[in-house]
Amino acid sequence: MDHSEGQLTETQLKDFSTTIPVGQHYDYEVTANDRIQLTAGLRYENTTYDYQNKLSVGSACAIEVENCRFSRPADQEVNFDEWSYQLNANYVLSQEQRLYVNYSKGYRPPQVTELFRLQAGQKIAELDAEKINSVELGIRGEIYHLFYDLTAFAMQKNNLIFQDTNRQNISHGETSHQGIELAVHYQWSDFYASFNGTLAKHKYATSLTLSRVNIQNNEIDTAPEHMGSMQVGWRSDNQKFLELEWVHQGNYYLNPENTADYRGHNLLNLRAGMEIANQLSINARITNLTNEEYAERADFGFGQHRYFVGEPLSIYLTVNYSF
Structure with missing residues (x-):
């Protein structure tokens, strides 16, 4: 990030000629910023799991028991070599506003329990790392005392790791995610108001064997479509404050089939505090x-x-008391 400021003052003390007069010739300031900024990041990571089973291999149940829930795989070593990267561009619209765009590729290696805590007779989990490609486009800035940040995003996740209807750990799922996020903060004297919210769609991009019916294009269960919070408060210079907070949790489906849902909820929280002596303060909060x-x-x-x-x-x- 580059930022520079300069100024020039030029004054002539004595008269020289009509074309070079006495007095001030120049007096100005200049602030210079790069109008467009580009950044990039690259990361490589190797993850190695050296798994050693300290019990018998295979079923945890007696020999005569069929369909045992628990299955113990044999000793093994599993490696994951992954690259991730990020590209970012910022464009200065004005001194108070700028556009930005991000493109990134991320990953998540399988967890230990996904690889080795197997069930229903599965002997080995041949899992790939989850990968996600995302792009964000946004604008942020400040108008008078109002700061804002508006972002639109789209993400595609591949190799989603999940447990299928046969209780097998597999990793060939795909999901898609699109939405917008908004953050707003207004400050006026000792008073302030803030808002953060998300409106998004999270869907299964393929028909995963999470269900015995086709769930492609269904909304992902336990993924709310909208959520957010708002805070309105007052804070003085002598550490007194009072804040009322509204928290919104939107409705969401409870199963991949999208046949059951939770209606969501809205909560109110109240916070207050003050300094009652040097190094001594008291805070109170009422939740729900x-x-x-x-x-x-x-x-x-x-x-x-x-x-x-x-x-x-x-x-x-x-x-609170500070020594």
Whole structure:
């Protein structure tokens, strides 16, 4: 990143001629920025798993038991060599606004449990690293006291690792992800307001064997289409503050078939704090102000909804003392 500032003042103390007069000739400042900036990054990583089984190989059940849930693979060493990279361009529209575009390729090697914690008679998991290609296009800037950042993105994930309907770990899935993200912050004197939100579509790009029906183009389960938060508050120079927060969790499907869903929820949180003496401060927060019944996470299995219940209205008080 390059930034430079310069100024010039030129003054003539005595008269010389009509074409070279006495007095100030120039007085100006110049700020120079690169109008377009390009950056690139490249990364190589080798991951090696040296797996040693300390129990018997194969089924964990008695010999006469068929369809044993647990299966232990033999000793093995698994290697993953992966490259990732990122390209970024920034274009300065004005002193307060700029456009940016990012293109990146990322990866995730299989987890240890995906490779070696096998089930249903699977003897070896021949898995590839998950890979994702993404592109982002956005604009960010500031107008008076308002900062904003708007981004549109599209991503394609390949070699998605999942457990199929036969409880086998495989990695030939594909998913697609498109959406927009918005961040806004307004500051006026001691008062401020902020908003962050996402609107996106997350879909299965192929018909994975997560289900016995075709799920291609279905929305990915437990992936909300919209979510966000807003904060409105006041903070003084003497460390007093008061903030009200709204948190929104959109609805989402609970199964790949998209036949069951969670309605989403909205929560209100309140925070306050003040310094009551030198080195001594007190903070209070009330979460779930309206005592909303909600789920931190929800899913669907064995024909039933399952909810991981969120906390009810709760009050917390913290006292801090700095030595």
